[in-house]
Each structure stands twice: as structure tokens, then as C-alpha cells.
Amino acid sequence: MTKFQAEIDVMPKKEILDPQGKAVTGSMKNLGLPEIENVRIGKHVSLQVEAATEAEASEKVDKACKSLLANLIMESYSFTLHAV
Amino acid sequence: MTKFQAEIDVMPKKEILDPQGKAVTGSMKNLGLPEIENVRIGKHVSLQVEAATEAEASEKVDKACKSLLANLIMESYSFTLHAV
Numbered sequence: 001m002t003k004f005q006a007e008i009d010v011m012p013k014k015e016i017l018d019p020q021g022k023a024v025t026g027s028m029k030n031l032g033l034p035e036i037e038n039v040r041i042g043k044h045v046s047l048q049v050e051a052a053t054e055a056e057a058s059e060k061v062d063k064a065c066k067s068l069l070a071n072l073i074m075e076s077y078s079f080t081l082h083a084v
Numbered sequence: 085m086t087k088f089q090a091e092i093d094v095m096p097k098k099e100i101l102d103p104q105g106k107a108v109t110g111s112m113k114n115l116g117l118p119e120i121e122n123v124r125i126g127k128h129v130s131l132q133v134e135a136a137t138e139a140e141a142s143e144k145v146d147k148a149c150k151s152l153l154a155n156l157i158m159e160s161y162s163f164t165l166h167a168v
Contacts, residue, residue: 009091009128024152025131031151033144035134044093044128047109050119060117067115068108 001050004057008079010070011042045069048084057081085134088141092163094154095126129153132168141165 012018021040028036047064051057061079070077096102105124112120131148135141145163154161 007093011128011130024129027152028148031148033133033148035144036148037132037134039129039131042128042130044095044126045108045123046095046126047123048121049117050121060119064112064115064117064120068111 001052002054002057003084004049004051004054004081005084006045006047006049006057006061006079006081008045008047008061008065008069008077009042010045010065010075010077011040013074013076016074042075043069054081054083085136086138086141087168088133088135088138088165089168090129090131090133090141090145090163090165092129092131092145092149092153092161093126094129094149094159094161095124097158097160100158126159127153138165138167 018040024041025037025039049057049060051060058081061081065077066072102124108125109121109123133141133144135144142165149161150156
């Protein structure tokens with residue numbers, strides 16, 4: 001078995017309103033950073049998974065995203081995997 | 085001026101307890117994914133910044149992280165930048 005490190009981003013879908021992101025974009029102006037725009041805020045999840053192959057590890061991470069880490073109605077997810 | 089896309093990860097520092105991560109690790113077992121361990125949960129922030137150079141863009145993103153996006157006592161941050 002090999003241990004894999006997964007780095008997962010779970011972000012609000014583009015068409016979904018992101019009030020938190022809007023608020024932070026506004027705050028950037030108060031910080032003297034008006035050049036910063038389109039702030040969107042989501043989750044970053046890192047985890048380790050044991051699997052025989054990278055494909056198997058990918059399946060497990062995908063299952064974890066679908067069933068727990070992401071709300072598929074409002075969020076989309078992406079991840080990278082590398083052996084450690 | 086060039087527009088840059090920044091992808092920022094803000095994670096709890098390793099020495100800081102991550103109860104949310106621990107809880108999710110436990111839930112993985114109930115989902116039939118006992119091979120998943122060491123879940124850590126933080127923020128992923130994406131934003132766009134206008135700057136003359138990549139170095140200038142990096143400075144602005146760094147300032148945004150230090151003053152707003154990350155709590156430097158408990159969190160560490162990293163980011164990537166690419167011109168869009």
C-alpha cells in the first residue's frame with residue numbers, strides 16, 4: 001500500500017452568490033488594496049489516504065468529497081494527489 | 085497593468101489543534117473510508133489583482149493575507165499567482 005497526500009479545494013459554484021467573498025472584496029478597498037477584485041472563499045482540505053494505486057486513492061478521495069466534504073448543490077471540488 | 089489570478093490556501097498551523105479536521109477524520113470511518121487520515125481543514129481564497137508586474141501583484145496578495153485573510157497567530161498561508 002502507498003500513502004498519498006490529497007489537496008482538495010471546495011469552492012462555491014460560480015453562479016452561486018458569495019456574500020463572504022463580496023464582503024472581503026469590499027474590505028480590501030479599506031485596506032488600500034482597490035486592485036483586488038472577485039474574491040471567492042471556499043474550503044481547502046488536506047488529507048492522507050492509503051491505497052494500492054493512485055487510481056484507487058483518487059476514487060476514495062472522490063467518494064469523500066461527494067459524500068462529506070462538498071455540498072454538490074452549491075459547491076464544486078477539485079483535488080491533486082501525490083505519493084508521500 | 086496586468087491582471088493576475090491568485091489561489092491562496094490558509095491552513096491551521098501544524099501545532100494548532102484542528103477539532104474540525106479530527107471530526108471529519110472520524111466521519112470518514114463511518115463512511116467506510118478508514119484509509120483516510122490526518123484531515124486538516126482551512127480556507128481556499130481565489131481573487132484577481134491588477135499590477136504592473138508579478139512581483140507587485142505578489143506584494144499586494146501578501147499584504148491582503150497578512151492583514152485580512154489569515155490569522156497569523158494560528159494560521160499559515162501560501163499562494164500561487166498566474167497572469168490571466
